[in-house]
Amino acid sequence: MAGIYLHIPFCKTRCTYCDFYMGTNESHIDAFVEALCVEAVLRREETKEPIGTIYFGGGTPSRLQEHHFERIFDTLYRHYPIVPDAEITVEANPDDLTEDYVTMLAALPFNRLSIGIQSFDNGELQFLCRRHNAREANDAVKRCQQHGFNNISIDLIYGLPGQSLTVWQRNLEQALALDIQHISSYHLIYEERTRMYRLLKAGKITPVMEETSTEMFAMLIDRLTADGFVHYEISAFGKEGLFSQHNCSYWKDVPYIGLGPSAHSYNGESRSWNVRSLLRYNKGAEGGHFEREVEQLSAQERYNEFILTGLRTMWGINLQELEKRFGVELLDYCMNNVQPYLNRGLVRQEGSKLILTREGFFISDGIMSDLMRVD
Ligand code: SF4
Numbered sequence: 001m002a003g004i005y006l007h008i009p010f011c012k013t014r015c016t017y018c019d020f021y022m023g024t025n026e027s028h029i030d031a032f033v034e035a036l037c038v039e040a041v042l043r044r045e046e047t048k049e050p051i052g053t054i055y056f057g058g059g060t061p062s063r064l065q066e067h068h069f070e071r072i073f074d075t076l077y078r079h080y081p082i083v084p085d086a087e088i089t090v091e092a093n094p095d096d097l098t099e100d101y102v103t104m105l106a107a108l109p110f111n112r113l114s115i116g117i118q119s120f121d122n123g124e125l126q127f128l129c130r131r132h133n134a135r136e137a138n139d140a141v142k143r144c145q146q147h148g149f150n151n152i153s154i155d156l157i158y159g160l161p162g163q164s165l166t167v168w169q170r171n172l173e174q175a176l177a178l179d180i181q182h183i184s185s186y187h188l189i190y191e192e193r194t195r196m197y198r199l200l201k202a203g204k205i206t207p208v209m210e211e212t213s214t215e216m217f218a219m220l221i222d223r224l225t226a227d228g229f230v231h232y233e234i235s236a237f238g239k240e241g242l243f244s245q246h247n248c249s250y251w252k253d254v255p256y257i258g259l260g261p262s263a264h265s266y267n268g269e270s271r272s273w274n275v276r277s278l279l280r281y282n283k284g285a286e287g288g289h290f291e292r293e294v295e296q297l298s299a300q301e302r303y304n305e306f307i308l309t310g311l312r313t314m315w316g317i318n319l320q321e322l323e324k325r326f327g328v329e330l331l332d333y334c335m336n337n338v339q340p341y342l343n344r345g346l347v348r349q350e351g352s353k354l355i356l357t358r359e360g361f362f363i364s365d366g367i368m369s370d371l372m373r374v375d
Pocket of ligand 1: 022
Protein backbone atom coordinates (compact mmCIF):
# COMPACT_ATOMS: atom_id res chain seq x y z
CA MET A 1 0.00 0.00 0.00
CA ALA A 2 1.07 3.61 -0.51
CA GLY A 3 -0.40 7.02 0.29
CA ILE A 4 -0.87 10.36 -1.43
CA TYR A 5 -0.57 13.68 0.41
CA LEU A 6 -1.77 16.88 -1.28
CA HIS A 7 -0.59 20.19 0.14
CA ILE A 8 -3.14 22.96 -0.41
CA PRO A 9 -1.17 26.15 0.36
CA PHE A 10 -3.97 28.66 0.95
CA CYS A 11 -5.51 30.13 4.11
CA LYS A 12 -7.82 33.09 4.59
CA THR A 13 -5.39 34.60 7.11
CA ARG A 14 -2.28 33.42 8.93
CA CYS A 15 -2.55 32.12 12.51
CA THR A 16 -0.05 33.53 15.02
CA TYR A 17 1.84 30.27 15.61
CA CYS A 18 1.89 28.79 12.12
CA ASP A 19 4.97 28.28 9.97
CA PHE A 20 3.44 25.93 7.39
CA TYR A 21 3.95 26.89 3.80
CA MET A 22 0.82 28.83 2.78
CA GLY A 23 -0.32 32.15 1.33
CA THR A 24 -3.46 34.23 1.55
CA ASN A 25 -3.81 35.27 -2.11
CA GLU A 26 -6.56 32.96 -3.28
CA SER A 27 -6.52 34.30 -6.83
CA HIS A 28 -3.84 31.67 -7.50
CA ILE A 29 -6.05 28.70 -6.59
CA ASP A 30 -7.22 27.79 -10.11
CA ALA A 31 -3.67 27.80 -11.51
CA PHE A 32 -2.46 25.83 -8.49
CA VAL A 33 -5.07 23.10 -8.93
CA GLU A 34 -4.08 22.71 -12.57
CA ALA A 35 -0.41 22.49 -11.58
CA LEU A 36 -1.24 19.94 -8.88
CA CYS A 37 -2.97 17.75 -11.46
CA VAL A 38 0.01 18.04 -13.81
CA GLU A 39 2.33 16.92 -11.01
CA ALA A 40 0.02 14.02 -10.10
CA VAL A 41 0.10 12.76 -13.69
CA LEU A 42 3.87 13.23 -14.08
CA ARG A 43 4.59 11.24 -10.91
CA ARG A 44 2.12 8.40 -11.43
CA GLU A 45 4.92 5.93 -12.23
CA GLU A 46 6.57 6.47 -8.84
CA THR A 47 4.47 3.81 -7.23
CA LYS A 48 2.77 0.75 -8.57
CA GLU A 49 1.36 -0.06 -5.17
CA PRO A 50 -2.34 0.37 -4.47
CA ILE A 51 -3.16 3.71 -2.87
CA GLY A 52 -4.71 3.10 0.55
CA THR A 53 -4.87 6.68 1.84
CA ILE A 54 -5.29 10.16 0.37
CA TYR A 55 -4.85 13.20 2.59
CA PHE A 56 -5.66 16.80 1.68
CA GLY A 57 -3.61 18.92 4.10
CA GLY A 58 -2.34 22.44 4.18
CA GLY A 59 -2.83 25.30 4.49
CA THR A 60 -6.57 25.05 4.49
CA PRO A 61 -7.93 22.59 1.93
CA SER A 62 -11.44 23.82 2.73
CA ARG A 63 -10.60 26.95 0.75
CA LEU A 64 -11.04 24.81 -2.40
CA GLN A 65 -14.37 24.76 -4.20
CA GLU A 66 -16.31 21.80 -5.59
CA HIS A 67 -14.89 22.05 -9.12
CA HIS A 68 -11.33 22.04 -7.69
CA PHE A 69 -11.96 18.83 -5.76
CA GLU A 70 -13.69 17.23 -8.76
CA ARG A 71 -10.74 18.07 -11.00
CA ILE A 72 -8.27 16.61 -8.47
CA PHE A 73 -10.26 13.43 -7.81
CA ASP A 74 -10.82 12.90 -11.51
CA THR A 75 -7.03 13.06 -12.05
CA LEU A 76 -6.16 10.83 -9.11
CA TYR A 77 -8.74 8.13 -9.91
CA ARG A 78 -7.70 8.13 -13.56
CA HIS A 79 -3.99 7.69 -12.89
CA TYR A 80 -3.57 5.89 -9.56
CA PRO A 81 -4.80 2.46 -8.37
CA ILE A 82 -6.89 3.72 -5.45
CA VAL A 83 -8.39 0.90 -3.40
CA PRO A 84 -12.20 1.01 -3.00
CA ASP A 85 -12.09 1.52 0.78
CA ALA A 86 -9.22 4.03 0.78
CA GLU A 87 -9.20 6.45 3.70
CA ILE A 88 -9.71 9.90 2.14
CA THR A 89 -9.25 12.81 4.55
CA VAL A 90 -9.69 16.53 4.12
CA GLU A 91 -8.52 19.10 6.64
CA ALA A 92 -11.10 21.83 7.13
CA ASN A 93 -11.49 24.92 9.25
CA PRO A 94 -14.76 25.38 11.18
CA ASP A 95 -15.55 28.73 9.55
CA ASP A 96 -15.56 27.10 6.11
CA LEU A 97 -17.92 24.29 7.12
CA THR A 98 -21.19 25.98 6.19
CA GLU A 99 -24.29 23.93 5.38
CA ASP A 100 -23.61 24.18 1.64
CA TYR A 101 -19.94 23.37 1.99
CA VAL A 102 -20.53 20.25 4.12
CA THR A 103 -23.24 19.09 1.70
CA MET A 104 -20.68 19.41 -1.08
CA LEU A 105 -17.96 17.52 0.88
CA ALA A 106 -20.39 14.71 1.71
CA ALA A 107 -21.07 14.18 -1.99
CA LEU A 108 -17.34 13.81 -2.78
CA PRO A 109 -15.25 10.69 -1.97
CA PHE A 110 -14.16 12.03 1.46
CA ASN A 111 -14.78 9.61 4.33
CA ARG A 112 -12.76 11.37 7.04
CA LEU A 113 -12.60 14.99 8.23
CA SER A 114 -9.85 16.62 10.22
CA ILE A 115 -11.17 19.87 11.68
CA GLY A 116 -8.75 22.54 12.94
CA ILE A 117 -10.55 23.59 16.11
CA GLN A 118 -7.47 24.07 18.37
CA SER A 119 -9.42 25.43 21.36
CA PHE A 120 -12.95 25.97 22.67
CA ASP A 121 -11.93 29.09 24.57
CA ASN A 122 -12.78 32.29 22.69
CA GLY A 123 -9.93 34.23 24.28
CA GLU A 124 -7.42 31.59 23.19
CA LEU A 125 -8.90 31.42 19.69
CA GLN A 126 -8.53 35.18 19.32
CA PHE A 127 -4.99 35.09 20.64
CA LEU A 128 -4.12 32.40 18.06
CA CYS A 129 -5.81 34.49 15.31
CA ARG A 130 -8.13 31.63 14.44
CA ARG A 131 -11.14 32.62 12.37
CA HIS A 132 -13.85 30.84 14.37
CA ASN A 133 -15.26 30.94 17.87
CA ALA A 134 -16.21 28.06 20.15
CA ARG A 135 -19.87 28.01 19.12
CA GLU A 136 -18.96 27.89 15.43
CA ALA A 137 -16.58 24.99 16.12
CA ASN A 138 -19.32 23.02 17.89
CA ASP A 139 -21.85 23.77 15.18
CA ALA A 140 -19.43 22.76 12.43
CA VAL A 141 -18.81 19.35 13.98
CA LYS A 142 -22.53 18.70 14.51
CA ARG A 143 -23.29 19.73 10.94
CA CYS A 144 -20.70 17.30 9.62
CA GLN A 145 -22.16 14.51 11.77
CA GLN A 146 -25.66 15.29 10.51
CA HIS A 147 -24.35 14.90 6.97
CA GLY A 148 -23.14 11.39 7.74
CA PHE A 149 -19.46 11.92 8.56
CA ASN A 150 -18.68 9.34 11.21
CA ASN A 151 -14.90 9.53 11.19
CA ILE A 152 -14.05 13.00 12.46
CA SER A 153 -10.81 14.17 13.98
CA ILE A 154 -10.18 17.52 15.63
CA ASP A 155 -6.90 19.28 16.48
CA LEU A 156 -6.33 20.78 19.91
CA ILE A 157 -3.37 22.88 20.98
CA TYR A 158 -2.11 23.24 24.56
CA GLY A 159 0.70 24.91 26.48
CA LEU A 160 -0.35 28.42 25.37
CA PRO A 161 1.09 31.38 27.29
CA GLY A 162 -1.07 31.96 30.34
CA GLN A 163 -3.17 28.83 29.75
CA SER A 164 -4.30 27.29 33.02
CA LEU A 165 -4.99 23.64 33.71
CA THR A 166 -8.62 24.57 34.30
CA VAL A 167 -9.01 26.04 30.82
CA TRP A 168 -7.21 23.07 29.29
CA GLN A 169 -9.51 20.67 31.12
CA ARG A 170 -12.54 22.60 29.90
CA ASN A 171 -11.23 22.32 26.33
CA LEU A 172 -10.90 18.57 26.72
CA GLU A 173 -14.39 18.21 28.18
CA GLN A 174 -15.90 20.15 25.29
CA ALA A 175 -14.01 18.03 22.78
CA LEU A 176 -15.24 14.83 24.41
CA ALA A 177 -18.83 16.08 24.45
CA LEU A 178 -18.75 16.14 20.63
CA ASP A 179 -18.72 12.35 20.26
CA ILE A 180 -15.92 12.39 17.71
CA GLN A 181 -13.60 9.53 16.79
CA HIS A 182 -10.13 11.07 16.85
CA ILE A 183 -8.17 13.87 18.52
CA SER A 184 -4.71 15.12 17.60
CA SER A 185 -3.23 17.33 20.26
CA TYR A 186 0.04 19.25 20.14
CA HIS A 187 1.94 21.44 22.54
CA LEU A 188 2.53 24.96 21.22
CA ILE A 189 5.93 25.28 19.56
CA TYR A 190 7.52 28.69 19.06
CA GLU A 191 8.59 28.36 15.42
CA GLU A 192 11.07 30.99 14.35
CA ARG A 193 9.18 32.36 11.40
CA THR A 194 6.01 33.11 13.35
CA ARG A 195 4.43 36.10 15.04
CA MET A 196 4.20 34.06 18.25
CA TYR A 197 7.99 33.68 18.22
CA ARG A 198 8.45 37.42 17.76
CA LEU A 199 6.09 38.12 20.68
CA LEU A 200 8.14 35.73 22.80
CA LYS A 201 11.44 37.36 21.82
CA ALA A 202 9.99 40.80 22.53
CA GLY A 203 9.07 39.62 26.04
CA LYS A 204 5.36 40.22 25.42
CA ILE A 205 4.34 36.67 26.28
CA THR A 206 5.64 34.14 28.78
CA PRO A 207 5.73 30.42 27.96
CA VAL A 208 3.97 28.05 30.33
CA MET A 209 6.19 26.46 32.94
CA GLU A 210 7.56 23.01 32.15
CA GLU A 211 5.66 21.40 35.03
CA THR A 212 2.41 22.85 33.70
CA SER A 213 3.16 21.44 30.24
CA THR A 214 3.78 18.04 31.76
CA GLU A 215 0.57 18.20 33.77
CA MET A 216 -1.36 19.19 30.66
CA PHE A 217 0.05 16.23 28.73
CA ALA A 218 -0.83 13.93 31.64
CA MET A 219 -4.35 15.34 31.77
CA LEU A 220 -4.69 14.85 28.02
CA ILE A 221 -3.67 11.19 28.22
CA ASP A 222 -5.73 10.38 31.31
CA ARG A 223 -8.91 12.17 30.27
CA LEU A 224 -9.00 10.85 26.71
CA THR A 225 -8.08 7.26 27.56
CA ALA A 226 -10.75 7.28 30.32
CA ASP A 227 -13.23 8.15 27.59
CA GLY A 228 -12.30 5.18 25.39
CA PHE A 229 -9.66 6.79 23.17
CA VAL A 230 -6.52 4.79 22.48
CA HIS A 231 -3.28 6.75 22.82
CA TYR A 232 -1.67 5.21 19.74
CA GLU A 233 0.94 7.88 18.96
CA ILE A 234 2.50 10.65 21.08
CA SER A 235 0.04 13.27 19.81
CA ALA A 236 -2.76 11.08 18.46
CA PHE A 237 -5.76 9.49 20.15
CA GLY A 238 -8.35 7.46 18.30
CA LYS A 239 -11.31 5.23 18.95
CA GLU A 240 -10.50 1.56 18.25
CA GLY A 241 -10.39 0.90 14.50
CA LEU A 242 -10.51 4.63 13.71
CA PHE A 243 -6.88 5.64 13.93
CA SER A 244 -5.58 7.86 11.11
CA GLN A 245 -4.49 5.32 8.53
CA HIS A 246 -2.62 8.01 6.64
CA ASN A 247 -0.56 9.11 9.64
CA CYS A 248 0.00 5.49 10.67
CA SER A 249 1.59 4.90 7.29
CA TYR A 250 4.17 7.64 8.06
CA TRP A 251 5.10 5.79 11.22
CA LYS A 252 5.07 2.36 9.64
CA ASP A 253 7.49 3.06 6.79
CA VAL A 254 4.80 3.02 4.08
CA PRO A 255 5.81 5.02 0.97
CA TYR A 256 3.88 8.16 0.08
CA ILE A 257 3.84 10.70 -2.71
CA GLY A 258 3.55 14.33 -1.62
CA LEU A 259 2.05 16.67 -4.21
CA GLY A 260 1.99 20.46 -4.06
CA PRO A 261 4.50 23.11 -2.97
CA SER A 262 6.61 22.11 0.07
CA ALA A 263 5.11 18.59 0.16
CA HIS A 264 7.39 15.75 1.28
CA SER A 265 7.60 12.33 -0.32
CA TYR A 266 9.17 9.06 0.81
CA ASN A 267 9.79 5.86 -1.10
CA GLY A 268 11.65 3.67 1.40
CA GLU A 269 15.07 4.69 0.01
CA SER A 270 14.90 8.45 -0.23
CA ARG A 271 13.01 11.50 0.91
CA SER A 272 12.19 14.48 -1.26
CA TRP A 273 10.77 17.96 -0.80
CA ASN A 274 8.92 20.01 -3.38
CA VAL A 275 9.90 23.63 -3.80
CA ARG A 276 8.48 25.92 -1.09
CA SER A 277 7.14 28.54 -3.48
CA LEU A 278 3.75 28.57 -5.15
CA LEU A 279 4.95 30.66 -8.09
CA ARG A 280 7.90 28.39 -8.81
CA TYR A 281 5.68 25.36 -8.34
CA ASN A 282 3.11 26.66 -10.82
CA LYS A 283 5.93 27.47 -13.24
CA GLY A 284 7.07 23.85 -12.96
CA ALA A 285 3.76 22.77 -14.41
CA GLU A 286 4.31 24.94 -17.49
CA GLY A 287 7.65 23.33 -18.25
CA GLY A 288 6.63 19.83 -17.13
CA HIS A 289 9.39 19.75 -14.50
CA PHE A 290 8.80 20.44 -10.81
CA GLU A 291 11.68 21.56 -8.58
CA ARG A 292 12.33 18.95 -5.92
CA GLU A 293 15.22 18.22 -3.57
CA VAL A 294 15.99 14.55 -3.09
CA GLU A 295 18.00 13.01 -0.27
CA GLN A 296 19.10 9.36 -0.45
CA LEU A 297 18.91 7.89 3.02
CA SER A 298 21.96 6.02 4.31
CA ALA A 299 21.48 2.80 6.31
CA GLN A 300 22.15 4.77 9.50
CA GLU A 301 19.60 7.43 8.62
CA ARG A 302 17.04 4.74 7.89
CA TYR A 303 17.84 3.10 11.24
CA ASN A 304 17.35 6.46 13.00
CA GLU A 305 13.99 6.96 11.27
CA PHE A 306 13.01 3.45 12.27
CA ILE A 307 13.74 4.25 15.93
CA LEU A 308 12.06 7.64 15.82
CA THR A 309 8.88 6.55 14.12
CA GLY A 310 8.58 3.22 15.97
CA LEU A 311 9.00 4.67 19.42
CA ARG A 312 6.38 7.36 18.82
CA THR A 313 3.66 4.74 18.58
CA MET A 314 2.02 2.16 20.79
CA TRP A 315 3.36 -0.55 18.45
CA GLY A 316 6.92 0.38 19.38
CA ILE A 317 10.16 -0.84 17.79
CA ASN A 318 10.08 -4.33 16.34
CA LEU A 319 13.47 -5.85 17.20
CA GLN A 320 13.24 -8.73 14.72
CA GLU A 321 12.54 -6.24 11.96
CA LEU A 322 15.37 -4.04 13.20
CA GLU A 323 17.84 -6.94 12.96
CA LYS A 324 16.55 -8.03 9.57
CA ARG A 325 16.84 -4.55 8.09
CA PHE A 326 19.88 -3.10 9.82
CA GLY A 327 21.92 -6.07 11.12
CA VAL A 328 23.01 -7.36 14.47
CA GLU A 329 25.40 -4.49 15.19
CA LEU A 330 22.64 -1.85 15.24
CA LEU A 331 20.39 -4.24 17.15
CA ASP A 332 23.08 -4.50 19.85
CA TYR A 333 23.55 -0.74 19.80
CA CYS A 334 19.82 -0.23 20.36
CA MET A 335 19.62 -2.84 23.15
CA ASN A 336 22.66 -1.45 24.99
CA ASN A 337 21.29 2.08 24.89
CA VAL A 338 17.76 1.19 25.88
CA GLN A 339 18.82 -0.86 28.91
CA PRO A 340 18.87 2.06 31.40
CA TYR A 341 15.36 3.04 30.28
CA LEU A 342 14.14 -0.55 30.64
CA ASN A 343 15.60 -0.58 34.16
CA ARG A 344 13.83 2.68 35.06
CA GLY A 345 10.47 1.48 33.67
CA LEU A 346 10.39 4.15 30.96
CA VAL A 347 10.47 1.55 28.16
CA ARG A 348 9.04 -1.96 28.36
CA GLN A 349 9.89 -5.01 26.28
CA GLU A 350 6.95 -7.09 25.11
CA GLY A 351 8.25 -10.11 23.19
CA SER A 352 10.28 -8.64 20.37
CA LYS A 353 8.91 -5.10 20.81
CA LEU A 354 10.28 -2.09 22.67
CA ILE A 355 7.46 0.24 23.69
CA LEU A 356 7.45 3.50 25.65
CA THR A 357 5.56 3.29 28.95
CA ARG A 358 3.23 6.10 30.01
CA GLU A 359 6.11 7.67 31.97
CA GLY A 360 8.41 7.20 28.98
CA PHE A 361 6.14 9.34 26.79
CA PHE A 362 7.00 12.34 28.95
CA ILE A 363 10.69 12.17 28.04
CA SER A 364 10.33 10.52 24.64
CA ASP A 365 12.66 13.00 22.88
CA GLY A 366 15.55 12.09 25.18
CA ILE A 367 14.97 8.35 24.84
CA MET A 368 14.75 8.54 21.07
CA SER A 369 17.92 10.56 20.74
CA ASP A 370 19.79 8.08 22.95
CA LEU A 371 18.72 5.17 20.74
CA MET A 372 19.54 6.97 17.52
CA ARG A 373 23.02 6.69 16.14
CA VAL A 374 25.07 9.73 15.20
CA ASP A 375 28.67 8.89 14.16
S1 SF4 B 1 -5.28 27.61 9.21
FE1 SF4 B 1 -3.69 26.10 9.63
S2 SF4 B 1 -2.25 26.26 7.93
FE2 SF4 B 1 -3.54 28.10 7.89
S3 SF4 B 1 -2.39 29.65 8.99
FE3 SF4 B 1 -3.76 28.65 10.47
S4 SF4 B 1 -2.56 26.95 11.37
FE4 SF4 B 1 -1.51 27.64 9.51
